[in-house]
Amino acid sequence: MQSKTLTGGQALVRLLANYGVDTVFGIPGVHTLELYRGLPGSGIRHVLTRHEQGAGFMADGYARVSGKPGVCFIITGPGVTNAATAIGQAYADSIPMLVISSVNHTASLGKGWGCLHETQDQRAMTAPITAFSVVALSTADLPELIARAYAVFDSERPRPVHISVPLDVLSAPVEWDWSNEVVRRPGRGVPSAEALEQAVAKLASAKRPMIIAGGGALLAADALQRLSTQLAAPFFSSVAGKGLLPVDHPLNAGSTLCVEPGWQLISEADVVLAIGTEMADTDFWRERLPLSGELLRVDIDPRKFNDFYPCTVALQGDARQTAEALLECLPSTPRNADAAIQKVAALRQAVSAGHGPLQSIHQAILDRVAAELPANAFISSDMTQLAYTGNYAFHSHAPRSWLHPTGYGTLGYGLPAGIGAKFGAPQRPGLVLVGDGGFLYTAQELATAVEELDSPLVVLLWNNDALGQIRDDMLNLDIEPIGVLPRNPDFAALARAFGCTVTQPQNLDELQTDLRNGFKRNGVTLIELKHACVC
Template structure:
């Protein structure tokens, strides 16, 4: 007999799933029955939150949904934070969980792992959640999940299978082909109106978000056609190359970029929420758009959030850009064009503002000197906050972190593992602080077990330094921030990692050169001379 759990594995593999993240439990072992006979790889984290973060990092790099097998009850409550981060950053994630037998659902009798309503609990962090009540429902529900991933704003989907459904007879089921759904295309009249406004703009501005990740060529062409200085959100880094003359970086919260934005007469915002963690990390409400705002987004509700548009276009980002490029005059950007000069002026002001950040510049220069093609996966920590402003890269999907959107701690290590598994040939540098690492420290064992060769750069300021400074600036006596800091070198070595403390930049470069390929290298950097601000 083929069980529903075995059929699920076959169906997922047929639709391109090659990796599953999960921790087997008594309520999910029947999902695992078919895995050994499949070509799918299983990765075991040390906590379900780690499974979610691994799936997140895998999805951001591969562009495919990260898939998790999770037990009912504590497994679901553990993974919710990871689902919330993925939801906030529009990451495709498929969480498949067990749930108690159909006859026991919602009984309140205290069965193992029982929750009153798992679906209700996940409602705020999923595109949808569904309980499969018959084997025959499964293909349709999976098709709905992949429709979310393929044709609308991608977000987590939760599918729960009662224990008696997982083991039910599925001999009658046949693997279905994956439907290929088109994405929404723009209205021709709206594109014509947008092209007219943009062609006649004197001071255009282009704001590009993570919704444009699959349209790098179009972003470059559009910036050139408009001669528009271009700001990228953190998740959009790399969509304009680091040396592009129209690039403003990801500095929308800083005064020079804000002044340029306020003066722009036509602003084109594509695939961006225009949200706080990209446009107002100083939390003062100072990002103003006074000109005509044209917004393009695959999510119709997002078109009217945060900043009201003059013209809103519901469309896939790439399809809209292709249409706009066809409607616009030939490119007008050049070496001394007005847009290039405006962007250069802003960059010069930013360089002056960053003059005291030389230690961070040297740090990232050292990292990129050792690994020019490195991918950076970050937590909420000081190296990430500085890099968000300072680092520009030549390709997308090489810089992402949890300082955006939901803003959780403990993200970077498991997400870096997922990123490395998705694209093993690309070096991965994980940026974490000593506080954040203690959220997910056991995932070092997962990385060693999976033979994942990542570099973990641990920025150690012996506590929650960023929060301590924030408290002091608000005249609050620091409490709860000077936490006990363990011996990370000893712990990492105990997990089977290579671990050293860098004494200076030259030593850091030497350590990077000797990084192993089959296990993590933890490099501890103490925030003191020569690394201190």
């Protein structure tokens, strides 16, 4: 008779289900069999990816649209190193991700015995790109480590966590069933009363206040809209914060701090409230914003208060709760916003008028996308010139609707992240914006998309037959272009081989029709748009 005693792997899967995990991304291997023993009957859906990097990117996309941690099951050694790029991307962009991997038997760790998939120190490989990386040395360690991971996700800056579980721990019987022991999960709280009082005084006396919000403020949209209105403050967002204000809000300056008109406007602020944003150079495309006024920073991470942008007032706490606390203390009568509204309108005009020839082509494509994109859709974008323009020129109607690998800048992100987002929000149509170079990094994940998805995912492949940005950078620096004009495959034939519906529009009108039809079609549609067709 089969024993009913749970193994460490089985109990761990049950524990994850009790924490609300409904989907895991991964590829089963000889070192993760005990995790897979636990999946049947757990209520957790397993999504088979075609590469561990794809599993990590899918978990990232899942987390960005759902707000829940994305979870991966990864094998020892090569599985971990394959996933490391995706873990690094999630770390750079503060995305909650739980990576559960196996590791060799406890007795062999660090001894160089030549075991299958052996590394000298697996934990050390992911330590620099995680909130913490740890090895579970017994089954009793597992509930404590999972609780610690969720404490990071819920109360700290939400970065990836990697837990390595030795093979003998995965297969060992648990001494007691701890799989239902979900601990109380901490919150983030509000800043001190003193800090709030100082911030309110600065904002109330400001002549030209402005707001910058980022991915840490995605749950604060309502409060931020009221704060912008009450202060008559132009509202900027980072790329991660796109959609926090309605597109037509007259104070919405969008994600334009990466172009000259945005830099000019923010330089006029006498007080800037930065909330839930790292204020990194990857957000602004320049080393330093021209801030001449006082800076008030709201962040859960105290290390941000005295980094590249030291602040006048540091407000450590949750973005939504802090914004609401500020609103309670500020004068309730909104200021006259006429001057601020005029400045934002002038900014929008300047951004549109400032497009170069290439950006004008991108804008024409993005306009057709906007015309057909369903209201509840999301866009997952890769590191491609079309997306770089979209970062500031495309208007998102809601948070968690524009997924972009901002901080780490990883090629190959767009497709698997878009697939993962479909599992995080199955009811939302998805669009992937990807260039020909980045597409070939993770094109194999089309197999996962076709196999698993039964609702619309449209992949818009922008094919300029080049590593366009690097080619242009070389030319601008008077460097002879080398390695930037690859010979591409027949993308249409490749996509059909995976089972996608494929179109190749010859002009923008055909593109718009293909987009419309793609969003009506359940399944995966690849639209290959060549640069020559829209020039």
